[in-house]
Amino acid sequence: MFTHILVAADGSDHSFRACEKAAELASLEEDAVIELLHVELRSRSVQDELEDEKPHSPAEEQQQLFEQYKAVDIGAAQWKETVIMERENVASSIIDYTKESGADVLVIGSRGRSSLQTMVLGSVSHKVMKYVEVPVLIVK
Template identity: 30%
Template sequence: MKTIIVPVDFSEHSEYALKAAAALAKKRDSEILALHMLDMHVASMNESGSYHQEQTAFLLQFAKKRFHNFLKKEYLEDVKVTPIIKHFKVFSEVNEVAKKENADLIVMGSHGATGLKELFLGSNTEKVIRFSEIPVMIVKNDLENFDFEEVVYATDFSRESIGAYLQTKSIVDDLGGKLHVLYVNTPYDNFKTTAEMHQMAAEFLIAAEGNAEKLKEVSFVCDRTIEKGILNFANSVGADLIAVSTHGRKGLSHVFRGSLSEDIANHATLPILTVKM
């Protein structure tokens, strides 16, 4: 994990993300690219060309000064931080920067449980996730512990999620954590017997890793909803992070049906790692 991108809007939540990224960077000697996007679309449509150029120059200098002050943090000492300013809020550019810089991870802040409802209604975080081709970590609080030792990855063991599983496994190994692979069995939707769950998991692991040796490490839980199963299990193992898969531009769609990802993000206080399938 050599390069981490942190979108910055100077809010306290983007500082939470910056602090988390700094902790990761110090442990892995990574570089942080702090990315700020100026909101200039309205001005470009309403103002004359000459005035717009003056306004752009003024806002750019103001952003540079604000960036300089924002990055004066003790937790950034001994961390290589490169500020990047884009002139417009084009969220696909986050992914373009990630590709250009060969970045490994995007870490960004988002609001707490109530505010996170906006995340799935067109907010900045959701837009970044839709375009991102690399994993995105969502940080919602000022974390005291930056050691992601226990990570829960919930899956339905579908073939399309194999790539996301392997990438999540690689990230967790790099973080030095333990990956808890979880399947939630519910009474109302596609209920499976114990034998059926084990067979499905074994076939998935054989396809993903060439063997089913890790079957003994897979957890199967029953709960009234998949969301409750994930959150209850994460609480029971003292998880530091919950990982989910996304379909990228198809929306923040989880390997499960419905609005599960939305529900988890709205109700979980833990950081969430999204990995594109």
């Protein structure tokens, strides 16, 4: 049914739960691939820089993030990692990549890391759900 499962990975609790649900979907197909998609922001805010205990390179941060997701047991499925730079905004980047990737399903958390942006602009998952042409599983 779903052999190419795309998971939007932003490091939030909701996206980790989305990864766990993706693992459940992957267990239904013996040749499944779970692709972790992380949209890297082009620039970090001053607040982000101040909150860091020590500076990390973007590549190190991405690798740490993916290692946390890869702790989820996915059985016989395989991992694939993709990082893209934000072009317009996170939602449009996820929408565009989902169309290009050939994924069978997109699994995304209902809320991400930015609660202020969600209150003001609406959630990324809501925007993505409206425009992605494959089934979308939104995980709370």
